[in-house]
Amino acid sequence: xxxRTRKTLLGIAFLLPVLVMVGIFFIxxxxxxxxxxxxxxxxxxxxxxxxxxxxxxxxxxxxxxxxLWNTIIYSAIVTPMIFVPAIFLAVVLxxxxxxxxxxxxxxFLPYAISFVAAxxxxxxxxxxxxxxxxxxxxxxxxxxxxxxxxxxTWSARIMVSIMVAWKTLGFSMxxxxxxLQGISPSLYEAAKSDGATKWQEFRYITFPLLRPTIxxxxxxxxxxxxxxxxxxxxxxxxGPLKTTETIVMYINKxxxxxxxxxxxxxxxxVFIGILLVISYLQLKAGGLSNE
Amino acid sequence: xxxxxxxxxxxxxxxxxxxxxxxxxxxxxxxxxxxxxPPRFITENPTLIQYNKxxxxxxxxxxxxxxxTFVLCVMSIVLVLIQSILGGxxxxxxxxxxxxxxxxxILSIIMVPYQSLVxxxxxxxSNLGLLDTIPGLTLVYSTFYMPFCLFMMKNYFSSLPDSLxxxxxxxxxxxxxILTKVYLPLALPAxxxxxxxxxxxxxxxxxxxxxxxxxxxxxxxQVGIMIFASSRFxxxxxxxxxxxxxxxxxxxxVFLLLQKYxxxxxxxxxxxx
Numbered sequence: 001x002x003x004r005t006r007k008t009l010l011g012i013a014f015l016l017p018v019l020v021m022v023g024i025f026f027i028x029x030x031x032x033x034x035x036x037x038x039x040x041x042x043x044x045x046x047x048x049x050x051x052x053x054x055x056x057x058x059x060x061x062x063x064x065x066x067x068l069w070n071t072i073i074y075s076a077i078v079t080p081m082i083f084v085p086a087i088f089l090a091v092v093l094x095x096x097x098x099x100x101x102x103x104x105x106x107x108f109l110p111y112a113i114s115f116v117a118a119x120x121x122x123x124x125x126x127x128x129x130x131x132x133x134x135x136x137x138x139x140x141x142x143x144x145x146x147x148x149x150x151x152x153t154w155s156a157r158i159m160v161s162i163m164v165a166w167k168t169l170g171f172s173m174x175x176x177x178x179x180l181q182g183i184s185p186s187l188y189e190a191a192k193s194d195g196a197t198k199w200q201e202f203r204y205i206t207f208p209l210l211r212p213t214i215x216x217x218x219x220x221x222x223x224x225x226x227x228x229x230x231x232x233x234x235x236x237x238x239g240p241l242k243t244t245e246t247i248v249m250y251i252n253k254x255x256x257x258x259x260x261x262x263x264x265x266x267x268x269x270v271f272i273g274i275l276l277v278i279s280y281l282q283l284k285a286g287g288l289s290n291e
Numbered sequence: 292x293x294x295x296x297x298x299x300x301x302x303x304x305x306x307x308x309x310x311x312x313x314x315x316x317x318x319x320x321x322x323x324x325x326x327x328x329p330p331r332f333i334t335e336n337p338t339l340i341q342y343n344k345x346x347x348x349x350x351x352x353x354x355x356x357x358x359x360t361f362v363l364c365v366m367s368i369v370l371v372l373i374q375s376i377l378g379g380x381x382x383x384x385x386x387x388x389x390x391x392x393x394x395x396x397i398l399s400i401i402m403v404p405y406q407s408l409v410x411x412x413x414x415x416x417s418n419l420g421l422l423d424t425i426p427g428l429t430l431v432y433s434t435f436y437m438p439f440c441l442f443m444m445k446n447y448f449s450s451l452p453d454s455l456x457x458x459x460x461x462x463x464x465x466x467x468x469i470l471t472k473v474y475l476p477l478a479l480p481a482x483x484x485x486x487x488x489x490x491x492x493x494x495x496x497x498x499x500x501x502x503x504x505x506x507x508x509x510x511x512x513q514v515g516i517m518i519f520a521s522s523r524f525x526x527x528x529x530x531x532x533x534x535x536x537x538x539x540x541x542x543x544x545v546f547l548l549l550q551k552y553x554x555x556x557x558x559x560x561x562x563x564x
Contacts, residue, residue: 011390025415033407114494117539125313135330175557271407
């Protein structure tokens with residue numbers, strides 16, 4: 001019994017650094033953001049309780065809906081751009097050899113660099129006057145003018161998504177490879193002896209068994225798209241006409257430019273809710289919650 | 292691998308790497324060559340003039356940003372290591388009633404994005420007098436980069452046998468000694484993963500540094516590049532590409548050297564479900 005008490009005390013003592021940090025910098029802010037979402041903050045300090053007013057303001061705030069919509073559209077564009085190539089690459093690079101290791105490193109490399117650096121690298125490629133992209137397309141005869149790729153709404157959304165796919169698909173690929181390596185090779189041998197085609201192998205063995213891994217990679221990726229900030233801040237600054245302004249950009253704008261702490265907090269709470277729902281739905285769709 | 296797949300992979304690789312090539316090439320071009328059209332794919336006059344501008348502008352403020360970022364990285368790595376080694380060991384070898392609940396609370400940090408907590412965190416840092424300071428930013432980093440590391444350390448300690456601890460206890464070793472002398476030397480791959488992960492996260496962070504710092508005293512290199520690129524160097528693509536190139540060198544070196552551990556750590560969570 002004394003042995004047990006000693007172990008419990010030591011267990012708590014070893015966890016103390018984590019508990020202190022999590023308490024101060026996670027749990028306290030989490031509680032505060034909820035409290036602040038029910039308050040109105042005065043410019044000269046002090047605050048008063050205003051009930052659900054901030055939430056009502058958010059619902060009637062056009063820019064809030066617009067940024068939420070922008071974020072959803074962006075996620076819908078970028079997710080297939082990441083996953084179609086990532087699944088293909090994972091399938092062809094799942095066996096470990098010198099060649100596959102080389103290719104994996106190449107495709108994973110952009111994941112190591114910052115969104116800021118990547119954004120400027122691509123912004124330079126997309127430049128309308130000196131950009132590589134316009135030059136190459138003109139050279140190939142596919143264009144006869146200089147296009148301002150980040151200057152119109154849909155083009156900007158797609159071009160930023162291409163950058164993000166380049167930067168992050170390697171990460172999804174690596175997770176998917178790990179999942180593929182967990183599938184027993186004997187299944188493929190059995191399929192082969194039954195005369196299955198490559199596509200049938202993928203359709204009836206790889207895809208169903210890889211589903212939990214795909215779901216996990218999807219959650220990480222879609223949650224990441226919803227948190228998008230750096231690349232839009234740098235490549236488009238939300239433009240043109242706020243059509244690429246994301247929800248996180250809007251939270252920062254409301255809080256630190258409009259100084260509307262209450263509204264910013266209310267949108268933050270809604271944002272937390274959205275992300276929790278996304279994770280929950282995807283877990284459910286993947287059949288992970290039953291396991 | 293069939294020939295057609297190999298050809299697709301080669302073309303894709305050229306595409307992936309050409310983005311890096313274009314940035315690095317631009318950073319070594321003289322200014323008049325940067326802004327030429329049609330663009331040139333090699334340069335006959337490679338020069339360090341862009342880097343010279345980068346490092347000397349505003350009394351070498353860019354070097355200050357780089358220095359800040361290294362300090363932020365080292366401090367965050369130390370803080371995350373302390374938390375995740377002690378905490379991971381506790382959750383794996385010293386588990387008690389309630390430690391599972393604590394583990395779930397810590398993991399929930401991964402689900403709640405820090406982007407949604409910037410308003411209260413700003414107030415908190417402001418009240419503590421830690422706004423626009425390196426320690427303030429480090430505390431935020433190490434809280435939000437810790438859960439993944441703790442998860443990994445816990446998994447790694449759990450894969451090591453409990454019998455090591457029991458026999459060391461019989462020999463009269465203290466718990467801290469058992470951790471540092473017996474288990475930690477065996478868990479070095481996990482420690483390496485933590486170091487790479489926290490380094491890359493800290494080095495590449497933009498939003499937290501942007502919100503919680505506002506001066507050369509504490510801002511990191513990513514904010515530094517943004518400040519350069521949106522000030523009087525706005526159209527100076529030679530300088531911007533030099534900044535981008537310089538800022539990705541540490542990330543790429545750390546990543547290539549420790550890629551194996553990074554990938555192992557990244558995938559250990561996903562394959563165990």
